[in-house]
Amino acid sequence: MTELIITAGTAISAMGRGIEATQRCLQNKQHTLQPDQFQPTGHGYIGRVAGVEEHVIPPHLAQFDCRNNRLADMALMTDGFIETVKTASAHYGPHRIAVIMGTSTSGILSAEEAYAARTPGDPTLPKSFHYTNTQDLSSLPRYVAARLGVSGPLLTISNACASSTRAFIDAAHLITSGVCDAAIVGGADSLCRMTLQGFTSLELISPHPARPCDAERDGISIGEAAGFALLERANARPLPLGTSSYRARLVGYGASSDGYHMSSPDPTGAGAIRAMQRALEHAHLPAKAIGYINMHGTGTRANDKMEDSAIYALFGSRVPCSSTKGWSGHTLGASGILETMICAIVLNTHHLPPCMNSHTTDPTFRSDILLTARHSRSDYVMNNAFGFGGTNSSLILGRFA
Missing domain, CATH: 3.40.47.10 (Thiolase/Chalcone synthase)
Known part of the structure; x- marks a missing residue:
């Protein structure tokens, strides 16, 4: 590959x-x-x-x-x-x-x-x-x-x-x-x-x-x-020496389209699960290799509940995850690139950001939702993006060095 x-x-x-x-x-x-x-x-x-x-x-x-x-x-x-x-x-x-x-x-x-x-x-x-x-x-x-x-x-x-x-x-x-x-x-x-x-x-x-x-x-x-x-x-041309907080490897990706509803997510999370599973398969990684998940996490009742269910189905409660939209707002079509860069920052700084503005996790959630920052080295992180109409994409980034 x-x-x-x-x-x-x-x-x-x-x-x-x-x-x-x-x-x-x-x-x-x-x-x-x-x-x-x-x-x-x-x-x-x-x-x-x-x-x-x-x-x-x-x-x-x-x-x-x-x-x-x-x-x-x-x-x-x-x-x-x-x-x-x-x-x-x-x-x-x-x-x-x-x-x-x-x-x-x-x-x-x-x-x-x-x-x-x-x-x-x-x-x-x-x-x-x-x-x-x-x-x-x-x-x-x-x-x-x-x-x-x-x-x-x-x-x-x-x-x-x-x-x-x-x-x-x-x-x-x-x-x-x-x-x-x-x-x-x-x-x-x-x-x-x-x-x-x-x-x-x-x-x-x-x-x-x-x-x-x-x-x-x-x-x-x-x-x-x-x-x-x-x-x-990789290795296609010489790169400047030193480290930077944006370099990372794109090691896996997955996409799906569930078409459940024009503006509401499938509550079972089936499409989200497929996108994340395909990303893991493409990267040849087990679920336990992922050290952090940047959630789509819009802040709506339906979206966040669906994503929690989907993450728990694949990862259980062992992977720290959070949404950074409490800082940026939902930047729609640009959220993927912004949050990919945030994932690169996580890989390079080991700082796992919490859900900004959030104080008490939904008691029905079973994933490891971060309400406070955590410092943990991650070799692989995942970035989720789920759009209207049931279009789902997940990326897996790995440490550059």
């Missing part, structure tokens, strides 16, 4: 800009969710990234300007990611690097703003609105490729909240099949009114900061995030 490694990575969210800021936030248990002031009729709390409104897209790419691509650009400019990709591109050739992005919102905020700016009585949108370069789902990978100067295959994954986790799986397939030598994997999802009001209409927004797995949990907090990882074959 081809060994794949994350040789560079970055992430930006309400937790901070970059890997070190994210790591500090986890270790210091900083409160980052804030009351929703993104919209006039704000409800609940959100995970908002500071500085997106002021960020400027490079002038030669101004046609891509939208909140989602600004957020992505901020992440690209963090942790030396652009420079690392340039080095890889010089080694492989820009045409041998793919871009695989996950997103669910893309630049839909731009369409909302264009609709609001229409001339009264005129059904057409303003000519200044560039649908293809903003709202279209292909906008993000095309922007990332143009910004980084790579010309390999481009792909958008829009599998709801499992989007950027699934992106790793498709990137692995492209690399191992020889279509490309490396892939920029990740995604971005940004705040927009459709998401905030849509989840409010589903009565899934908590009036409090999200508290995953808590006995009194009552819904989600929406967040925004962007992140990227450079995925390559």
Whole structure:
């Protein structure tokens, strides 16, 4: 089996800009969710990234300007990611690097703003609105490729909240099949009114900061995030000496689609179990090898209960697990890349983060839910992402060295 490694990575969210800021936030248990002031009729709390409104897209790419691509650009400019990709591109050739992005919102905020700016009585949108370069789902990978100067295959994954986790799986397939030598994997999802009001209409927004797995949990907090990882074959090129808190091996992955309901998870957890089991099988690992699980853990009654049941069915109560959405909010299609980077931090720092804002575990739960941080060396960790429509993805990362 081809060994794949994350040789560079970055992430930006309400937790901070970059890997070190994210790591500090986890270790210091900083409160980052804030009351929703993104919209006039704000409800609940959100995970908002500071500085997106002021960020400027490079002038030669101004046609891509939208909140989602600004957020992505901020992440690209963090942790030396652009420079690392340039080095890889010089080694492989820009045409041998793919871009695989996950997103669910893309630049839909731009369409909302264009609709609001229409001339009264005129059904057409303003000519200044560039649908293809903003709202279209292909906008993000095309922007990332143009910004980084790579010309390999481009792909958008829009599998709801499992989007950027699934992106790793498709990137692995492209690399191992020889279509490309490396892939920029990740995604971005940004705040927009459709998401905030849509989840409010589903009565899934908590009036409090999200508290995953808590006995009194009552819904989600929406967040925004962007992140990227450079995925390559092991030993394909010389890497800089020293350790970094983002390097990790991608040793296993699994996916399933249960199609139980458009917006509710299968309460038996059958699809989630299949995704996790397939990841273990692909990695040739027993369940006992996993040292930590980053749960999907949205904070809703149904999702958290389902995931606890699924984890217990495979792992019993021996594997520490937690959701980090109490810090970031639910960043939808970007949650996979953000939480993959958090898993890399766990592997490198041995710090297992707890469920932020949660105080008392649901008494019906049987998994080892972390309410306080724990320090434990893990050789392998799992990241779960389960999306609307029954799309499920699980990744297993291993220590780099």
